[in-house]
Amino acid sequence: MRVPASLIALLVLFAAFPGTSSAQLPLGEPQGTTQAAKDPFDRETPRSTVAGLIKALAERNYLLASHYFASEDDDSARIAEQARALQTSLDAGGTLTPFAELSNDPAGRLNDGLPLDVERVGTLGGEGQTPILLVRSSPESVEGDSAGSQPSIWRVSGETLAALKAQPRDLDATVSPEEEFLVLGxxxxxxxxxxxxxxxxxxxxxxxxxxxxxxxxxxxxxxxxxxxxxxxxxxxxxxxxxxxxxxxxxxxxxxxxxxxxxxxxxxxxxxxxxxxxxxxxxxxxxxxxxxxxxxxxxxxxxxxxxxxxxxxxxxxxxxxxxxxxxxxxxxxxxxxxxxxxxxxxxxxxxxxAQKTVENLVGSVTVVADRPIQVGDFCRVGDVLGTVEDIGMRSTRIRTNERTVVTIPNGDFAARQIENYSQRDRYLFNPVIGLEYGISAARLRDGIGIIEAVLAEHPHVSEDPRRVKLANFGASSLDIEVFTYITVPDFAESLGIRQELLLAILERLDEAGLPIAFPSRTIYLRPENAAASPQPAEEVEA
Missing domain, CATH: 1.20.58 (Methane Monooxygenase Hydroxylase; Chain G, domain 1)
Incomplete structure (x- = not known):
């Protein structure tokens, strides 16, 4: 069953935004309950606070940067001047902890030896290596919101701002945007x-x-x-x-x-x-x-x-x-x-992706069950060839025509697999036909000759090893041979098979027992055969 792409997209979007569903609310909580609002300046974690501060400094928006300071000063101009002073100090040799090493937990790092509501995120420039500290606090509740609806936020501490204020600095040393070409701040x-x-x-x-x-x-x-x-x-x-x-x-x-x-x-x-x-x-x-x-x-x-x-x-x-x-x-x-x-x-x-999952499971089945190996000569369904690769999704087989057939592992594991490379011996089962007209004693001699040829060869199995008159064929007396050639290699088995057939032919020729070939006896009857009692003329073709 194919699932529409729109349904899949809807499920993914539903998963990506779990908060949009009323089903996500805890049991017993009314749907109208006010949830904690997101901080407009994204200061919930030390990482987001530092990232927001750097973004404001890159834009030279010092008024925006001042929102990341825990300052008690109500004068926005003086706070913005502090932000500019912070950028000057950092440009003059100060450092900030790289983004990936900053805590992305609203609680910050709990094992840094600092108070739970304090986080160190860098050092100021100049002498002394004054640390840059963030403090966690609850912002003043805005009109219409309760204090509990506001998340705790991280801001540059007043202690750091006081140390920054005490540093000697020259704000005019900062290059203005008009004096130098800026790229990303x-x-x-x-x-x-x-x-x-x-x-x-x-x-x-x-x-x-x-x-x-x-x-x-x-x-x-x-x-x-x-x-x-x-x-x-x-x-x-x-x-x-x-x-x-x-x-x-x-x-x-x-x-x-x-x-x-x-x-x-x-x-x-x-x-x-x-x-x-x-x-x-x-x-x-x-x-x-x-x-x-x-x-x-x-x-x-x-x-x-x-x-x-x-x-x-x-x-x-x-x-x-x-x-x-x-x-x-x-x-x-x-x-x-x-x-x-x-x-x-x-x-x-x-x-x-049902088929993809099915193929992955099929690949595990093929490797675990081991019906074939890379290099094996096998038949899979109607495909005959040598296994070249068993992948995570499919198996590739090179046929005798030198083409490559790729079979998905899900289908591969469900097909009938015949592995020729795992044979420990090869069947030798020819039917040898002798001519009609020989006596039963001569026929027994022929059977004995074939048995002797098989017994003398070291790579012919003793059990089973049968040579029996199987049938009165249309053109021959059929002798069936049933035994195994005890070698694992296919090419070697073909050589032994040839040796056995040639030896049987030579021995039968020496004994005067020719191999039969397809023949037909035709009886010709004259036109006046009904009135004439003479026998019909016999012609062998």
Whole structure:
């Protein structure tokens, strides 16, 4: 049954916005109950507070930035001046904790040794390394709202503002937007310095890894067969990117550039860190799987090699999904709603992807039940050929015509599978016809000759081994042979079969017992046969 795409989209939207349904209300709570309102400046967590503050500073909207201060001053102009002073201090060497390391919990970090309502998020510029602290408090209730309807918010503490006020500063040293070209709230020169540092750092680590691999390649007589070299070859490129990100985060914080550029670059450079980790894990999985497959292939454990291939693909898919979720979290996409929606969204996905799920289950069945292995010659339904690959979705078979037939694993597991490669012996069951006209004694001699040929060959099974007169055929006396050729290789069995047939033919010729061929006896009757008692003329064709 196909589910309409519109229904699937509706289910996903329903899962993505659980708060829009009255069914989400707790039992016993009336539908008109007022829920906690969302803070208009998004200050519910330390991460969102710092992100909102940086956005306001990037826009040079110091009045907006002042809403992130826990100031007792009622003069908005003086508070906005404090915001400008904070940006000047941060540009002059202050630091902020990178976005991904900030707590996204409304309660903040509980194990940092600070009071529960205090969070450290950076340091001010200048001497002393004064910490930048956030404090959690409940905002004044607005008209028409009760105090309980307002969420707790995080703002820059009054202690930090007092330390900022006590710092000597020159607000005129801040370059105005009219004097320098700004990109996303920071001078273009600062963006260039940070991007150049990232490129130079990655280039240096990549060159170092290339030199290490080149040196090891010269030292190894056969580097392709060396396990340590293969693992280093897989690990060093992503490690060079990861180390470059770490070095950039250490050195980038010390560059004399605008805090907006620094914080933005440090936020999004985390994407490269997750890409490097996922790249490293995937390359290591490939290296380990290649080494295991090579060893299993040398021991002719082809089914285990197929399981390794399937496990490699599944692990890589899981790693890619985890990296994707981590990257979304790094760039600030709220994934909690998406994770909460997996229940209903998973049902919608299952309904829309029934065949895909069926094929995945079929692939597990094929690997677990092991009806075939990669390299086996088999017949699946009406497809005859050699198995080339058992994947997560389908199995590929190369036919004798050299075409490739792809069968979904769901259908594959449900079909009748005949595996020729698992035969331990091959049936030898010819029917040998001798000519009519020989006596019963001569026929017994022919049967004995065939029995002797079979008994003399070392690769013919003793049990069963039958040579019997099977039938009076239309043109011959049919002798049926039933036994097995005891070799596992198909090509070798064909050679032995040929030897047996030639030996039987030679012995029968020597005994004067010719092999019959299709023949027909025709009796010709003259036109006056009814009046003439003479026998008809016999002609053999």
């Amino acid at each position: 920071a001078p273009l020169r600062d963006w260039g310095l940070l991007a150049g540092l990232l490129v130079v750092t990655f280039g240096a680590f990549w060159l170092l890894s290339w030199l290490v691999l080149a040196g090891l390649r010269r030292l190894q007589s056969d580097p392709d067969a060396s396990g340590p070299f293969q693992f280093l070859h897989a690990a060093l490129p992503p490690l060079s990117l990861f180390l470059a990100v770490i070095a950039f985060r250490i050195w980038g914080n010390d560059l004399p550039v605008a805090i907006v550029a620094r914080q933005t670059m440090l936020r999004y450079v985390g994407v490269f860190a997750w890409v490097a980790l996922a790249w490293f894990a995937i390359r290591m999985v490939d290296a380990v799987a290649a080494r295991l497959t090579r060893r299993l292939g040398s021991h002719e454990r082809r089914q285990a090699a197929s399981a390794v291939t399937l496990a490699r693909r599944a692990i890589k898919l899981i790693l890619a999904a985890m990296a994707f979720i981590a990257i979304l979290n790094t760039i600030g996409v709220d994934i909690t709603t998406g994770i909460a929606a997996l229940g209903i969204g998973g049902i919608a996905l299952a309904l829309g």
